């Protein structure tokens with residue numbers, strides 16, 4: 001058996017096209033959605049991600065501004081910029097690219113973003129609202145995972161879903177979104193005693209660990225849906241957290257890396273940015 005490939009690239013392109021239509025509807029009312037992206041220092045991976053976000057903004061018609069600050073930027077300077085962006089009426093979404101240099105308190109910066117402009121969905125208010133099921137901005141990668149699962153047509157109700165990884169940006173939020181769809185969710189992490197036992201009984205397996213090709217095909221339940229969030233650079237090539245070549249022989253459906261979750265993250269950011277503009281201008 002060879003798994004169906006879940007084509008994140010194509011699904012993301014469709015989602016961006018839907019966003020572009022909503023942008024046009026705003027434009028017809030004289031509103032241009034605006035996204036500010038702040039990057040501190042010169043982390044090469046962050047620069048690649050930010051370029052991807054700018055490109056997507058151009059494509060869907062979102063006005064974007066990029067604010068590049070030096071590695072030596074103080075926390076006070078960064079907070080001042082976030083405060084300015086919070087006040088700008090032409091900017092509906094504010095995103096500070098993570099990770100930040102070690103001398104800056106990431107939590108303080110995230111908390112400084114106006115929750116109405118929190119298009120990354122990392123503000124504790126956004127996280128809390130997601131947890132209790134209130135309207136908010138969903139974090140982009142977990143939201144992208146949910147859209148990919150929806151596209152497979154799987155009914156998550158009652159399914160055994162195993163999430164490997166418990167970070168605040170991937171594992172924890174995706175687990176909560178899966179729970180809200182009535183899945184029975186198990187969250188595994190680096191201290192999980194018998195990881196293979198859990199992955200081997202998962203109808204749906206979501207992996208975000210940052211360990212190249214850690215999950216082998218033999219650890220996957222035959223026919224399972226596998227969502228590989230991992231992006232790892234190994235010898236100049238991108239690989240996921242799942243060993244694709246063995247997993248594709250075992251799973252029922254699987255995301256490739258690249259071309260799976262990655263493009264969805266950016267598409268969901270575009271979705272959040274246009275949503276922010278729609279909400280901010282709903283009464284204009």
Ligand code: NDP
Pocket residue numbers: 141164165166167168169170171188189190191192195208209210211214229230231232241261262265
């Ligand atoms: P973190 O390093 O923040 O978290 C990794 C998680 O994996 C932790 O919960 C850790 O457990 C767990 N883990 C690490 N090693 C093992 C192991 N051997 N067995 C079981 N669990 C383990 O990473 P992120 O969540 O930020 O990112 C995860 C991956 O997803 C990375 O490859 C990253 O590049 C990618 N990513 C991709 C995105 C996309 O757009 N596609 C967006 C964001 C991330 P513990 O908590 O116990 O330490």
